[in-house]
Amino acid sequence: MLYEIKVPDLAESTVEATVGTWLKKKGDVVQQGEVLLELDTDKVSLEVSSPCNGFISKINKPEGDIVSAGELLVIVDDSSSDETISETEITTNDQLTPQVDQSLQKKNPQEISITPVAKKMAEKQQIDLKKIEGSGPDGKILKTDVEDYRNNLSSGQESSDLRNNNVNDSSSNKLEERIRLSRRRITIAKRLKEVQSETVMTTTFNEVDLGAVIDIRKKYQDQFIEKHGVKIGFMSFFVKASVNALQNFPNMNAELFEDELIVKKYYDIGIAVSTEEGLVVPVLRQANKKTTAEIEKEIAELATKSRNKKITLEELQGGTFSITNGGVFGSLMSTPLLNPPQVAILGMHRIQEKPLAINGEVVIRPVMMLAVTYDHRIIDGAMAVQFLVRIKNLLEDPHQLLIDA
Secondary structure (H helix, E strand, O other): OOEEOOOOOOOOOOEEEEEEEEOOOOEEEEOOOEEEEEEOOOOOOEEEEOOOEEEEEEEOOOOOEEEEEEEEEEEEEEOOOOOHHOOOOOOHHHHHHHHHHHHHOOOOOOOOOOHHHHHHHHOOOOOOOOHHHOOOHOOOOOOHHHHHHHHHHHHHHHHHHHHHHHHHHOOOOOOOOOOOOOOHHHHHHHHHHHHHHHHEEEEEEEEOOOOOHHHHHHHHHHHHHHOOOOOOHHHHHHHHHHHHHHHHHHHHHHEEEEOEEEEEOOOOOEEEEEEEEEEEEOOEEHHHOOOOHHHHHHHHHHHHHHHOOOOOOOOOOOEEEEEHHHHHHHHOOOOOOOOOOEEEEEEEEOOEEEEEEEOEEEEEEEEEEEEEEOOOOOOOOHHHHHHHHHHHHHOOOOHHHHHOO
């Protein structure tokens, strides 16, 4: 039986992916659940596994191809799998012996399957066949495999020579290094360009005095850690304030679909997390129903999974509003980019002490610049400003969050 393995459903706003690394080649034997390839999107790298035991019958999409959900990637044939042989088909143990011997024979590292042309080419160029991975049936080395190995070897040597020349050339002030972008980074760049062209992003700013939040954290931090095993961070305050503001301005918690505005009655907040391969936005589900401790714990878990590349596609889907914190990198002000199909995003920044005029006196207060980027096609500037002011007021008097003022 042939199993067609297709591109799975991608995260929201992600319409395509790039075929990353193939871990198997045509003719390779695979086990059920074994990873066959990686797909790179602007959000996460996805592993695609085999649904059965068998062998790779056909690879339909090579590395670097752009694919969409539902497109055929690879075909796995389970006709040689022991699991596909029913008990009625097995009459004697002798019938299985040749299959086992043949399997063992294929895995013998001393035997190299190669076409005559490829063998002649390799011998002429003095290439070690053990270093070449064949792409033919059962791993047979083809002429193209030898050519690819030779080209890669030459390219690597040229790059090495170029680097050495640059380092040794003390008279040159124009040292350069060319670094190939990862497929995921290329996908991210393309997606960001699409977002800019498909939306009308506008940003409004406001300053917030976080003195009250800081006082609460200092007063209850030890008690909170002892009870819940996690610190009170700033993010839980921002999540709760954002949910409250979204409830007061529901159009900020929506998405535009064709000629209709879909207003969400649930509050799944995306929390931007920086990883080595770029920004991902895992989703905090039903944030309006979570306690401060639950929010802090879940955010920490999602961040750890994201940085360890354990985050799943489901954990990146369905967000209704996002929060990003450039302050962890020292940013004082920025314009966050929308995370489509969401229509708004809140940007946090670094806290700095600033002089403020309060009741006729100049005092030094811990201040953060807040930014809300919104899609001006469906959100007017007045609504966005009022939304941000609501968040500001809640953070400056966080006790309002307790009484739903």
